[in-house]
Amino acid sequence: MTRYFTADHEWLVVEGDIATVGITDYAQSQLGDITFVELPAVGASLAKGDSASVVDSVKAASDVYAPVSGAVTEVNPALEEAPELVNSAPEGEGWLWKMTLSDAGELDGLMDEAAYTAHVAGL
Amino acid sequence: MSDTYDLARSAGEKPPILALPLDAWHRARGGRMVEFACYHMPVQYEGILAEHLWTRAHAGLFDVSHMGQLVLRGANAAQALESLLPGAFATLKPGKQRYSLLLADDGGILDDLIVTNRGDHFYVVVNGATKHADIAHIVARLPEGVTLEHLESHALLALQGPEAAQALAALGLAVDSLVFMEAALFQWNGVALGVSRSGYTGEDGFEISVPAAQVEALADALLAQPQVKPIGLGARDSLRLEAGLPLYGHDLSPDIDPVEADLGFAIPARRRVADAGYPGAAQLAQAFAQGPARRRVGLLIEGRMAAREGAEVMADGRTVGTVTSGGFAPSLERPIAMAFVETALAVPGTALTLSVRGKSLAATVTPLPFIPHRYVRKGAA
Known part of the structure; x- marks a missing residue:
């Protein structure tokens, strides 16, 4: 299963026609202790690059952008009680939302794991 | 992100x-x-x-x-401090410290600081971001015979x-x-x-x-x-x-006077007069006499979303103040904030609303500090 990454430190994984979106381990390590995650509304229509979610840490509030365009189909219900899952399992249980892909061609503009690792190494 | x-x-x-x-x-x-x-x-x-x-x-x-560590020396150093700051320094005994404020001529706060009487000199600690401006402000107003040293x-x-x-x-x-x-x-x-x-x-x-x-x-x-x-x-x-302690540049600024900031404790009665001789004295005397239009308060916020500096404080659909600092409080496990709100609403228990990224958060005015200070004072066991 291919994991795609953005330069803004979001990841997404596509299964069928649904993408699961989250923030990367690098992102969570930069944000520090996460205390609240504001998730998009189910059904919300997102354009690539829209601010879709806000991750609140003790230090800062940070926007999470839609890595692709589509509609939100589900948000991670566990984060309401346990936002710290984004710290402990950012690329697993700490996923943020699922969405449809209105233009699968947008995936071509994203990074693969090797490219993202190089991107982070250059920061 | x-x-x-x-x-x-x-x-x-x-x-x-x-x-x-x-x-x-x-x-x-x-x-x-x-x-x-x-x-x-x-x-x-x-x-x-x-x-x-x-x-x-x-x-x-x-x-x-x-932070800036400053040393003020000279036979009239205590008087010099009283010509600069609204506190009482002639009565500050050796070995004692006092919190004070550097004020502009209009009574706005240029910095907050702590003065220590070290016996043969005064030692002053000022904020890092303001130290060079503070030094210039102080040096320009020092009387003959009093010197300022920056302990770099x-x-x-x-x-x-x-x-x-x-x-x-x-x-x-x-x-x-x-x-x-x-x-x-x-x-x-x-x-x-x-x-x-x-x-x-x-x-x-x-x-x-x-x-x-x-x-x-x-x-x-x-x-x-x-x-x-x-x-x-x-x-x-x-x-x-x-701890309810203001942060300069956020909860205190040149646009805020000490009465609004609820720092009246730092200004004894004899120094709340127009001819007290420090920059801003006349404005401050007036501010004490009139009472503030807005006041610094603590806010307990419902839910988990934090309100940060700049968030609007609303009541009855109207803007009544602004958050000056806020965030998640680890010891209280909930978001808290400091804000300046209209004096009539600056009463503990008042229900207010904070506007954060298009959402409305319920908040309640609460006395500061949010958690009790645990200072060791004289006479304590």
């Missing part, structure tokens, strides 16, 4: 960013460095939550060497928390002779340390002025104590917020 708010933005424009004497020490201990007050400073080591809770339970070591040769450490005294005792420093807002010189391995029992966390704690050449040895000796961990700026901010 991008930060919309960060401690780093307090760095302002782009002057050269300087290294603190302990720069390498912080990096070697995993400190994540950010730009703050024109210095590279550690924002966190293991994490803000853990560092915050450690300080409340044990002892946290903070490097606050970015000294670093400043803060050791804060209920086990701070124990950790210093283990280094042979008999700091139990001090109570809150007292200071004295101590000798440690032949080094003179200026130690005060004060700080910025609401906990018992100490600030230690140490020659920069010896600060690493002192930091190592303190960190070797089991009670002590290094603490970054992030937890310094969350600790002071819970």
Whole structure:
């Protein structure tokens, strides 16, 4: 299963026609202790690059952008009680939302794991 | 993902960013460095939550060497201070400290600071981001025979928390002779340390002025104590917020006067008169007589979403104030904020609404501090 990454430190994984979106381990390590995650509304229509979610840490509030365009189909219900899952399992249980892909061609503009690792190494 | 708010933005424009004497020490201990007050400073080591809770339970070591350490000397130094600041310094006894404010002619706050009477001189600690402007303001107003020295040769450490005294005792420093807002010189391995029992966390704690050449040895000796961990700026901010202590540049500014900021305790009655002789005295006398139009308050916020600086405070659909600092309070496990609100609404128990990113958060005015101060005062057992 291919994991795609953005330069803004979001990841997404596509299964069928649904993408699961989250923030990367690098992102969570930069944000520090996460205390609240504001998730998009189910059904919300997102354009690539829209601010879709806000991750609140003790230090800062940070926007999470839609890595692709589509509609939100589900948000991670566990984060309401346990936002710290984004710290402990950012690329697993700490996923943020699922969405449809209105233009699968947008995936071509994203990074693969090797490219993202190089991107982070250059920061 | 991008930060919309960060401690780093307090760095302002782009002057050269300087290294603190302990720069390498912080990096070697995993400190994540950010730009703050024109210095590279550690924002966190293991994490803000853990560092915050450690300080409340044990002892946290903070490097606050970015702050300005000033020495005022001269036969009329106390009078000079009273010509600069709204506090009472002629009556400040040797070994005692007092919180005060540097004011503009219109009564706006240029900085907040702590003055210590060290017997043969006064020692003043001012904020890092404002120190150069403060020095210029003070020097321009010094009377003949009084001199100001900037102690750039000294670093400043803060050791804060209920086990701070124990950790210093283990280094042979008999700091139990001090109570809150007292200071004295101590000798440690032949080094003179200026130690005060004060700080910025609401906990018992100490600030230690140490020659920069010896600060690493002192930091190592303190960190070797089991009670002590290094603490970054992030937890310094969350600790002071819970303690209800204002942060200059956020809760205090040239647009805010001391009466609005609820800092009247720093201005004794005899100095609340128009001819008291310090910049802003006339404006301040008027502000005390009229009462403030707005006041600094604490807000407890419902839910988990934090309200940060700039969030609007609403009541009955109308803007009644602004949040000046806010965030998640680790010890209270909920978001809190400080705000300036219209005086009629600045009453504990008042229900208000905060507007954050298009959402409305319910908030209640609450007395400051959010958690009780645990200072060691005279007469305490």
